Amino acid sequence: MLTDFDGTLADLSRVPSEAFLSDEVRGEFEQIGSVPSVSLGVVSGRRLVDVAERVGPAAEFVAGLHGLEITGPDAAFHHYALDAVEPVIAQLAETAGRELAWCPGCLLENKTYALTCHVRRVPPELADRALEEFEALAEPLLEARALKLLTGAKAMELLPAVDWHKGRAVAWIRARVASRVDLPVSVVYLGDDRTDEDAFTALKDDDIAIGVGTRPHTHLIDWRLAGPASVGRFLGLLRVMRLARRGPALD
Numbered sequence: 001m002l003t004d005f006d007g008t009l010a011d012l013s014r015v016p017s018e019a020f021l022s023d024e025v026r027g028e029f030e031q032i033g034s035v036p037s038v039s040l041g042v043v044s045g046r047r048l049v050d051v052a053e054r055v056g057p058a059a060e061f062v063a064g065l066h067g068l069e070i071t072g073p074d075a076a077f078h079h080y081a082l083d084a085v086e087p088v089i090a091q092l093a094e095t096a097g098r099e100l101a102w103c104p105g106c107l108l109e110n111k112t113y114a115l116t117c118h119v120r121r122v123p124p125e126l127a128d129r130a131l132e133e134f135e136a137l138a139e140p141l142l143e144a145r146a147l148k149l150l151t152g153a154k155a156m157e158l159l160p161a162v163d164w165h166k167g168r169a170v171a172w173i174r175a176r177v178a179s180r181v182d183l184p185v186s187v188v189y190l191g192d193d194r195t196d197e198d199a200f201t202a203l204k205d206d207d208i209a210i211g212v213g214t215r216p217h218t219h220l221i222d223w224r225l226a227g228p229a230s231v232g233r234f235l236g237l238l239r240v241m242r243l244a245r246r247g248p249a250l251d
Contacts, residue, residue, distance in 0.1 A: 033058035067169025167202030
């Protein structure tokens with residue numbers, strides 16, 4: 001079972017550092033992680049160390065930066081492109097901080113290997129302008145294919161321009177689980193954001209794609225949950241069903 005963090009396990013926050021798991025969701029998350037037949041993981045755009053601290057030890061696998069860094073039992077992944085892009089991000093963060101200083105509420109999140117511009121706290125009449133200027137600052141690096149641009153909910157993120165994403169992370173984690181069990185491995189993936197479409201696309205016929213929230217999904221999903229509170233209730237129901245040996249399917 002793999003899940004996004006922001007907007008899926010935790011409500012979206014105006015400031016990324018303020019996002020947290022509710023007591024109810026945390027309790028169900030920790031309990032589903034203790035079920036013997038479940039390998040639990042989180043696949044997030046946050047840095048690995050950040051999301052790991054927020055979900056705690058219940059997550060067997062943690063993927064950060066959309067899968068560019070992953071840790072799990074006796075295995076870890078660090079994409080080769082990360083170290084090369086670090087000085088590029090540092091310089092861009094300095095420039096963007098200076099050029100976007102005019103915008104009240106604009107938050108630049110430097111993730112060392114990625115840079116995100118958040119406009120959730122920006123006055124609505126200024127938000128689009130701030131994102132346009134952020135993209136313009138990165139245009140030479142985008143054209144040179146040093147960086148790629150991801151758009152999210154009131155945010156833009158710059159990452160290394162490599163063919164690696166949440167779908168690749170799902171495949172990497174599935175392979176690690178399959179290597180240690182003599183059983184077929186099915187994936188249940190929960191996500192709310194556009195970047196989770198890559199994970200949905202990586203799923204197979206026996207897997208389950210669960211969209212969270214109201215955002216339209218371009219990839220076919222099996223079920224939809226309203227938000228993090230519904231995710232918590234779903235985890236509780238799934239745990240009871242697994243422990244009762246009834247299987248993971250819902251009517």
